Amino acid sequence: MITMDDIVREGHPMLRTVTKEVPIPPTTEDQETLKEMLQFLKNSQDEETAEKYNLRPGVGLAAPQLGLDKRMLAIHVEDIKGKLHSYALFNPKIVSHSVEGGYLSSGEGCLSVDREVPGIVPRHARVTVKAYDIDGNQVKLRLKGYPAIVIQHEIDHLNGVMFYDHINEENPFHPPENAKPVD
Numbered sequence: 063m064i065t066m067d068d069i070v071r072e073g074h075p076m077l078r079t080v081t082k083e084v085p086i087p088p089t090t091e092d093q094e095t096l097k098e099m100l101q102f103l104k105n106s107q108d109e110e111t112a113e114k115y116n117l118r119p120g121v122g123l124a125a126p127q128l129g130l131d132k133r134m135l136a137i138h139v140e141d142i143k144g145k146l147h148s149y150a151l152f153n154p155k156i157v158s159h160s161v162e163g164g165y166l167s168s169g170e171g172c173l174s175v176d177r178e179v180p181g182i183v184p185r186h187a188r189v190t191v192k193a194y195d196i197d198g199n200q201v202k203l204r205l206k207g208y209p210a211i212v213i214q215h216e217i218d219h220l221n222g223v224m225f226y227d228h229i230n231e232e233n234p235f236h237p238p239e240n241a242k243p244v245d
């Protein structure tokens with residue numbers, strides 16, 4: 063099982079790498095890894111399991127955070143209406159997005175960043191993502207709100223981008239124009 067020991071931290075070169083697409087249909091190995099990534103998120107959100115294995119609760123995980131040069135990600139997050147968004151994806155791509163911006167009012171963190179970095183992280187309010195699911199079928203997701211923020215954070219990891227790269231240095235808490243908090 064994936065634990066915190068498997069998650070690379072700031073300074074590891076994979077966090078600043080544009081990772082490679084995985085072959086479709088996916089290999090059994092890549093399918094297994096992606097399943098484990100989703101399982102990590104579920105484990106981390108289960109109080110007993112998180113306590114037992116000392117897991118930091120997470121709502122998203124990208125393969126480069128495991129030191130893997132692969133375009134794979136998992137998200138497991140409830141939206142504001144309580145709907146669960148649980149996806150394990152290969153080669154995700156944002157194919158369109160809203161002009162309107164969105165952000166988490168409390169800023170963001172990262173399981174690969176062992177420090178607080180205060181500030182608003184401006185993102186798109188809504189995104190349309192094309193990807194392949196665990197079986198190699200093409201999927202198209204239209205996300206808004208918290209799930210949209212999470213998947214953008216994960217896709218950034220596939221491109222070597224960290225959340226704090228987006229924070230306005232002059233005024234970290236200056237909400238960007240035409241952007242609204244999603245929470």
Ligand SMILES: O=CN(O)C[C@@H](CC1CCCC1)C(=O)N1NCCC[C@H]1C(=O)Nc1ccccn1
Nearest residue numbers: 119120121122123124170171172173174212215
């Ligand atoms: O790349 C992926 N990551 O770095 C894991 C991150 C991903 C999220 C950060 C902001 C948007 C995506 C993550 O999940 N966190 N960031 C650091 C510690 C907290 C944790 C978190 O927000 N946990 C959480 C929140 C609600 C419910 C349950 N757990």
Ligand code: NI
Nearest residue numbers: 171172173174
């Ligand atoms: Ni992260």
